[in-house]
Amino acid sequence: MSTILDVARLAQVSTATVSRVINSPETVREETREKVLRAMKMCNYKYNALARGFATKRSNTIGLIIPNINNPVFAKSTMGVQEYADQKNIKVILGNTSYKYSQEENLINALRESQVDGLIITTTNPKGKVIKSLVDEGVPLVLLFSTIKGGAISAVGVDNYRGGYLATEHLISLGHKRIGMVAGNFNVTDRGYHRWHGYKRCLKDNGIAYDKELLVQTEHSLIGGRNSIKTLLKLSSPPTAVFCSNDYIALGASKGARESGLNLPEDLSIVGFDDMPTASYMVPSLTSIRQPAYEMGRRACEILLQIMADPTTPVQHMMETKLVVRESTTAIV
Numbered sequence: 358m359s360t361i362l363d364v365a366r367l368a369q370v371s372t373a374t375v376s377r378v379i380n381s382p383e384t385v386r387e388e389t390r391e392k393v394l395r396a397m398k399m400c401n402y403k404y405n406a407l408a409r410g411f412a413t414k415r416s417n418t419i420g421l422i423i424p425n426i427n428n429p430v431f432a433k434s435t436m437g438v439q440e441y442a443d444q445k446n447i448k449v450i451l452g453n454t455s456y457k458y459s460q461e462e463n464l465i466n467a468l469r470e471s472q473v474d475g476l477i478i479t480t481t482n483p484k485g486k487v488i489k490s491l492v493d494e495g496v497p498l499v500l501l502f503s504t505i506k507g508g509a510i511s512a513v514g515v516d517n518y519r520g521g522y523l524a525t526e527h528l529i530s531l532g533h534k535r536i537g538m539v540a541g542n543f544n545v546t547d548r549g550y551h552r553w554h555g556y557k558r559c560l561k562d563n564g565i566a567y568d569k570e571l572l573v574q575t576e577h578s579l580i581g582g583r584n585s586i587k588t589l590l591k592l593s594s595p596p597t598a599v600f601c602s603n604d605y606i607a608l609g610a611s612k613g614a615r616e617s618g619l620n621l622p623e624d625l626s627i628v629g630f631d632d633m634p635t636a637s638y639m640v641p642s643l644t645s646i647r648q649p650a651y652e653m654g655r656r657a658c659e660i661l662l663q664i665m666a667d668p669t670t671p672v673q674h675m676m677e678t679k680l681v682v683r684e685s686t687t688a689i690v
Contacts (some may be wrong), residue, residue, distance in 0.1 A: 477500075543574060585613070
């Protein structure tokens with residue numbers, strides 16, 4: 358099924374222009390209007406009046422897109438969205454992208470064709486063309502787990518830079534100087550990238566030289582964490598501590614370290630990020646940077662319903678991170 362994005366590409370105009378041709382054709386130059394109409398015919402684009410501007414009629418349904426349905430932190434944020442939506446008699450349609458931008462684009466198009474009233478997205482690319490087209494068209498939208506501060510997009514997130522700094526600072530306070538980092542690929546999400554910058558800055562502030570060999574980028578998975586820690590442990594001068602950019606990676610890293618014959622935390626300290634519900638049940642229990650995932654999801658839904666009712670000024674809400682110290686970190690001997 359063709360979408361407004363397909364029409365815009367074929368006509369070589371913006372999606373906002375296509376939207377104006379559909380909703381207010383008299384405001385568009387005749388030459389441009391004819392070009393768009395021809396593209397719509399070639400694409401066999403079927404306009405549904407119920408979806409008009411996401412404003413004239415309501416389906417009482419919103420779309421929620423997350424990157425990894427297996428990661429408990431996204432389960433918590435989904436609960437936050439779902440429970441607030443339930444209180445307001447709003448239905449939620451959930452989609453999972455597996456950190457694939459193409460899948461994110463497909464889900465957004467499918468949800469729009471399903472006539473949802475608005476979208477909450479944990480995006481793999483906040484500066485991508487799909488997000489931009491949604492903003493240009495005035496689609497009610499909130500980015501969740503976002504690093505955006507200011508601008509035209511409503512967003513809920515945490516200060517990932519500060520979280521990365523806190524994790525590294527904790528390890529340094531325990532006497533570690535050879536500190537590695539296992540991060541999710543920076544080209545998939547910018548959250549790990551900002552956490553890495555916090556890690557680097559903390560090293561610098563404490564007089565520790567940054568060593569690029571101590572950074573491993575990997576997929577956001579248990580196996581990614583497991584394999585990455587083994588890569589770091591093979592270095593001629595391996596780390597005595599590792600900061601993982603999320604708890605899911607940290608769980609895999611812990612297993613990889615034990616498989617390499619290390620005792621945790623005596624031989625290797627590990628810090629995660631998220632403080633997922635299972636972090637306190639790991640053996641050893643995981644030191645982590647807590648971000649309030651449930652509250653973030655709930656707040657994102659609250660903001661979305663707010664801008665659906667009154668699409669005026671974008672709302673950005675950055676929540677606090679907190680270091681939660683458990684058994685996976687200890688002072689270097």
